[in-house]
Amino acid sequence: MVKICCIGAGYVGGPTMAVIALKCPKVEVAVVDISVPRITAWNSDQLPIYEPGLDDVVKQCRGKNLFFSTDVEKHVAEADIVFVSVNTPTKTRGLGAGKAADLTYWESAARMIADVSKSDKIVVEKSTVPVKTAEAIEKILTHNSKGINYQILSNPEFLAEGTAIKDLFNPDRVLIGGRETPEGLKAVNALKDVYAQWVPEDRIITTNLWSAELSKLAANAFLAQRISSVNAMSALCEATGADVAQVSYAVGTDSRIGPKFLNASVGFGGSCFQKDILNLVYICECNGLPEVAEYWRQVIKINDYQKNRFVNRIVASMFNTVANKKVAILGFAFKKDTGDTRETPAIDVCKGLLGDKAQLSIYDPQVTEDQIQRDLSMNKFDWDHPLHLQPMSPTTVKKVHCVWDAYDATKDAHAVCILTEWDEFKNLDFQRIYDNMQKPAFVFDGRNVVDANKLREIGFIVYSIGKPLDAWLKDMPAVA
Ligand SMILES: NC(=O)C1=CN([C@@H]2O[C@H](COP(=O)(O)OP(=O)(O)OC[C@H]3O[C@@H](n4cnc5c(N)ncnc54)[C@H](O)[C@@H]3O)[C@@H](O)[C@H]2O)C=CC1
Numbered sequence: 001m002v003k004i005c006c007i008g009a010g011y012v013g014g015p016t017m018a019v020i021a022l023k024c025p026k027v028e029v030a031v032v033d034i035s036v037p038r039i040t041a042w043n044s045d046q047l048p049i050y051e052p053g054l055d056d057v058v059k060q061c062r063g064k065n066l067f068f069s070t071d072v073e074k075h076v077a078e079a080d081i082v083f084v085s086v087n088t089p090t091k092t093r094g095l096g097a098g099k100a101a102d103l104t105y106w107e108s109a110a111r112m113i114a115d116v117s118k119s120d121k122i123v124v125e126k127s128t129v130p131v132k133t134a135e136a137i138e139k140i141l142t143h144n145s146k147g148i149n150y151q152i153l154s155n156p157e158f159l160a161e162g163t164a165i166k167d168l169f170n171p172d173r174v175l176i177g178g179r180e181t182p183e184g185l186k187a188v189n190a191l192k193d194v195y196a197q198w199v200p201e202d203r204i205i206t207t208n209l210w211s212a213e214l215s216k217l218a219a220n221a222f223l224a225q226r227i228s229s230v231n232a233m234s235a236l237c238e239a240t241g242a243d244v245a246q247v248s249y250a251v252g253t254d255s256r257i258g259p260k261f262l263n264a265s266v267g268f269g270g271s272c273f274q275k276d277i278l279n280l281v282y283i284c285e286c287n288g289l290p291e292v293a294e295y296w297r298q299v300i301k302i303n304d305y306q307k308n309r310f311v312n313r314i315v316a317s318m319f320n321t322v323a324n325k326k327v328a329i330l331g332f333a334f335k336k337d338t339g340d341t342r343e344t345p346a347i348d349v350c351k352g353l354l355g356d357k358a359q360l361s362i363y364d365p366q367v368t369e370d371q372i373q374r375d376l377s378m379n380k381f382d383w384d385h386p387l388h389l390q391p392m393s394p395t396t397v398k399k400v401h402c403v404w405d406a407y408d409a410t411k412d413a414h415a416v417c418i419l420t421e422w423d424e425f426k427n428l429d430f431q432r433i434y435d436n437m438q439k440p441a442f443v444f445d446g447r448n449v450v451d452a453n454k455l456r457e458i459g460f461i462v463y464s465i466g467k468p469l470d471a472w473l474k475d476m477p478a479v480a
């Protein structure tokens with residue numbers, strides 16, 4: 001029986017390994033982590049991450065050929081294939097701070113593999129890493145090899161949160177990069193055999209190591225670039241009276257461009273887009289390509305601009321001050337169908353409003369008050385380290401209240417900000433909300449989920465990203 005071990009039981013390691021276990025009943029899969037609470041949760045009825053369909057997959061395999069454990073060394077020693085899916089945060093100190101990937105966790109995992117291994121192993125990079133990481137890992141492993149043969153593969157993950165199980169069941173492609181040597185090709189084929197249990201062969205792409213590593217960074221940069229492109233257009237739409245949804249549709253029907261990923265928003269969030277682009281920028285700079293670095297940096301700059309523009313629009317519309325006004329925040333997760341708040345635009349919007357002394361009442365169906373308080377008091381990039389290294393007792397942000405109902409959040413509020421596109425926000429009783437709010441009552445829709453015309457009929461002043469502006473908003477211009 002082939003034995004797989006995955007180091008890192010997070011948003012990628014957990015779901016990916018659960019699906020491998022489900023699709024490959026003859027493979028034994030152990031997912032290991034240094035975080036005791038995380039492993040305890042994986043072994044309980046309350047999984048540590050919310051992901052549609054995940055419970056079902058885990059329930060089918062856990063205890064049969066899928067195991068979650070903190071006994072990292074034992075499972076690594078026994079495995080034929082070791083996936084490494086640990087955090088690769090942005091460095092906060094030293095060389096490359098604010099841009100480069102921090103490979104501390106990767107390096108410690110590689111050293112541990114070298115220490116405990118007694119048999120040959122295929123080591124698979126599942127985390128998103130800088131180009132040429134495989135070379136560094138190879139050096140660590142071979143300098144400590146005790147005669148053991150290691151093959152390093154790059155197998156980046158393309159799943160998106162909220163649709164992880166669907167994406168893993170039916171991926172657009174699986175990418176495997178390896179050394180172009182007989183041993184390298186053999187290792188590539190061994191991993192290909194695992195995926196071939198459910199992924200059609202023509203969707204399994206094999207490349208050299210560096211192409212696989214770079215393709216992951218490139219894919220995320222291209223995706224984020226589309227959002228920054230449409231968000232840049234949204235500002236121009238507001239200035240000209242064009243409607244960004246109509247522009248996106250007209251542009252996206254060109255088959256060379258395609259319709260997906262053209263929704264204007266308050267800005268993209270999530271643990272990876274910003275981190276991976278910063279990493280790409282750093283790699284370009286290190287390779288003497290400042291123009292290329294600046295090109296990609298602009299994707300982040302537009303994203304920051306979009307979040308600032310949204311906050312300024314709110315404050316400007318409400319007579320240039322939100323001090324002591326109750327503002328309801330609907331949605332805190334970085335997108336719907338996940339409880340993940342890493343780099344969510346809601347953090348920047350809330351911090352911006354708190355900077356102007358607003359009182360926030362926040363409702364998200366999947367995010368706890370503890371998490372929100374932690375996010376609003378944490379330093380930039382701290383969130384991307386293993387749980388036990390994150391600040392344990394954050395100071396409570398006093399002007400923030402978290403509630404478990406959209407109606408409670410909006411009661412007596414001056415304004416409602418929609419920051420996540422949860423389906424339930426489309427069907428709220430906005431007449432009831434309006435009746436219980438201060439007047440004039442504002443809605444700032446950062447995800448374009450509500451029917452703005454219906455809300456205007458009720459009496460709201462509505463701002464939707466990239467849509468023709470209400471007369472009220474035109475009279476109160478927001479400077480980003
Ligand atoms: N979240 C996502 O949707 C995607 C993430 N990625 C990449 O996958 C990697 C992992 O991301 P996530 O799963 O989101 O992170 P995560 O933070 O949810 O999980 C990482 C886990 O690794 C554990 N860990 C760290 N060092 C360890 C060590 N030495 N030994 C054992 N466990 C260790 C941590 O305790 C943590 O539970 C990152 O490189 C990320 O860029 C790639 C595609 C999608």
Ligand SMILES: O=C(O)[C@H]1O[C@H](OP(=O)(O)OP(=O)(O)OC[C@H]2O[C@@H](n3ccc(=O)[nH]c3=O)[C@H](O)[C@@H]2O)[C@H](O)[C@@H](O)[C@@H]1O
Nearest residue numbers: 157158159160161227261262263265268269270272334335
């Ligand atoms: O490397 C990663 O971590 C993953 O990053 C993204 O996945 P994810 O961040 O989970 O979610 P997305 O659906 O890409 O959304 C990212 C952000 O962009 C925003 N978005 C997305 C699409 C769009 O049209 N407009 C828009 O503002 C979302 O609301 C969200 O805040 C990629 O889609 C995955 O392929 C990749 O594996």
